[in-house]
Amino acid sequence: MSRDALYLVRTGRHDCFDRVVFDLNGMAEAGFAVSYVPVVTSDPKGDPLPVPGGAALEVVVRAPALGTDDSGRMLAATGDELVTTPGWPALRAVRFAGSFEGVSTFAVGVRATLPFRVFTQVGSQDRIRHVVLDIGH
Structure with missing residues (x-):
């Protein structure tokens, strides 16, 4: 687990894969778990959270979202579409x-x-940790 806040989710399109990057505000190790599930549920309530497409990946990053620490800003509200x-x-x-x-x-x-x-991976210049998900085409 990391105490560094997860503050940004961004995406990129490449020749052989699409990428989702979860950026943490620091260089501490951050655990993760990713798997295909029938439907992702909201945390902690457990309501179904459908997404477009033929399959759903549940991505769990063991770091708090920005806004759960002392920063006062929120990454997003539960259910928000980020991308x-x-x-x-x-x-x-x-x-x-x-x-x-x-x-x-x-x-x-x-x-x-x-x-x-x-x-x-840790960014060489930006001093942040990235959890990177690549999805093959």
């Missing part, structure tokens, strides 16, 4: 499913059940 990419080969949308007890959950809509990889 929509209807014309991309793999990625369809990213929704914020909530942050509870230092763990942030996201629903990622994907065209179909496609291969993916997840890893972390």
Whole structure:
């Protein structure tokens, strides 16, 4: 788990994959879990959180969302659509499913059940940690 706040979700389109990057405000290690699920549920309430596409990835980053620390700003409200990419080969949308007890959950809509990889890296210049999700086309 990281105490550094997750403050930004961004996406990128590449030749062989679509990318979702979760940025944490610091360089501490951050755990994650990613899997295909029938439907992502909001955290902590448990309401279904549908996303466009033929498959849903549940992304759990073991870091609090910005706004749950002393910063006073919110990353998003539970259920907010952070990204929509209807014309991309793999990625369809990213929704914020909530942050509870230092763990942030996201629903990622994907065209179909496609291969993916997840890893972390530290930015060399920006002193932040990235949790990176690549979804193959």
